[in-house]
Amino acid sequence: MEVTLLEATEDPEELICKGARNDYSDEFVGGQSFEATMETVEGDTLEAKKETLIGHLLDHGHFGPFEHPQITFAVEGVSRSCMAQITRHRHVSFDVQSMRYVAFDDVDPADVREGEMVVIPPSATDPDWVGRNQQSVQVDEETVEERAEIFRDTIEDAVESYQQLLDLGMPPEDARFVLPIGTKVNMVMSMNARMLMHVADMRAAADAQWEIRGLTEDLLDIAADWCPITFDHYEREMKNRKNRLAP
Ligand SMILES: Cc1cc2nc3c(=O)[nH]c(=O)nc-3n(C[C@H](O)[C@H](O)[C@H](O)COP(=O)(O)OP(=O)(O)OC[C@H]3O[C@@H](n4cnc5c(N)ncnc54)[C@H](O)[C@@H]3O)c2cc1C
Structure with missing residues (x-):
């Protein structure tokens, strides 16, 4: 961000x-x-x-x-989730980048794994991260590695699917439905x-x-x-x- x-x-x-x-x-x-x-x-x-x-x-x-x-302010690279939260404030005026008119067709899905295009929350990779509504799961190195892998695989797959749908002629405004809420x-x-x-x-x-x-x-x-x-x-x-x- x-x-x-x-x-x-x-x-x-x-x-x-x-x-x-x-x-x-x-x-x-x-x-x-x-x-x-x-x-x-x-x-x-x-x-x-x-x-x-x-x-x-x-x-x-x-x-x-x-x-x-x-x-x-100009804000670059927050998740759609964060955008949904901040735009609840009714006395703030916004312009939000459009996913109808901006197609993310030139992003390398491999880079998505490293945080390009989709925000990776710290809890995906940090074993010591404590969030609200924490699940009562024992977290060790292995668990966190597995967590990070699932997270990265999922976002990479979603971006790949999105790009395939664009290649198959689906309009960006509809293809975007498969993108994660963490999309920047x-x-x-x-x-x-x-x-x-x-x-x-x-x-x-x-x-x-x-x-x-x-x-x-x-x-x-x-x-x-x-x-x-x-x-x-x-x-x-x-x-x-x-x-x-x-x-
Ligand atoms: C930790 C946290 C968790 C949240 N979780 C949820 C959730 O689960 N679900 C959800 O829907 N929202 C959630 N919200 C959003 C929250 O309920 C508010 O909608 C949001 O923060 C906007 O703030 P605001 O209500 O103060 O209104 P703003 O739009 O920021 O307006 C500022 C102030 O103007 C006044 N005002 C504005 N409009 C009106 C009006 N129509 N009538 C009367 N007074 C008005 C109020 O005094 C208001 O406080 C969460 C917010 C936080 C901080």
């Missing part, structure tokens, strides 16, 4: 502060400098004032201003900073699956550079909150 930043609102935290200050200001925030907008906020520098205001908003559950800044897909997705915190609440949590958790941690790493005061506060004070329906 690879996650990269495509686009993001410039100065997201200035925007958050302007939105929030608008609520309690006699003056029109559109007609004044940022320094003037922040004049009465506690802090010796503009940066300190931003920290004060953003920390206050997050601590008091005033989340509306965090809906103004938008960020767009690329996505572009956009959301606002509030939604990113909500996605992280649900998907960086210990009960989320390893793949979407990894994806969310990558999103948070990018967000930490983009919107540093907000996501630093989120990491320190808010992450792993229990039972937050929405930030």
